Amino acid sequence: MSISIRTFAVADTEAVLALWLDAFPEYRDASRPHRDPRLSIANKLGTQPELFFVAVRDEDGEGSAVIGTVMAGYDGHRGWLYSLAVAHDARRLGIGTRLVRHAEQALASMGCPKLNLxxxxxxxxVLAFYDALGFRADAVVSLGKRLDMPESETNA
Structure with a gap:
């Protein structure tokens, strides 16, 4: 089995949606409209699309299949990882680790000094997976606040 990692292409959209709906059950929760995977893809394509990666398995003469994703971001101060997902039948093969390392290298090349997730x-x-990759809990409290968006932006 040959696995490659490359930048997301619009043609990957349906495969990524299917992967995310399987990997992230919260995307199916109608009470969480902020968890809209199509909006996540559109937003990422508008902000640092070069940091949206897919792992692709070449299927012996039958084309290729998206089997993993990771999105990264860098604001000039800290890097972030989002939406790391690997298809169930491809887990425990090192693909998640390869995706994280790929994103780390991309962020490091931009001068990113620290990565958060x-x-x-x-x-x-999931915590054990990241622990094995050297991530440690920071002595911080993560806070969040949902921002109301004007009606015209929520229907776009």
């Missing part, structure tokens, strides 16, 4: 406390397996 957030994991739901209810996901100990």
């Amino acid at each position: 957030q994991v739901l406390s209810s996901k100990p397996d």
